[in-house]
Amino acid sequence: MLNLSKDKAKEVRDELPHSDSRVRDLTVSEIGDITEWRST
DSSP states (O other): OOOOOHHHHHHHHHHSOTTOGGGGGOOHHHHHHHHHHHTO
């Protein structure tokens, strides 16, 4: 599990497709999971 600061989480969230309205509701931990998944 990645340890993300709120700034980093926001940065990652901003990189995700804005068409996905669920992105706004993601928690930091969920964004961390996405980042980990995308980096593999």
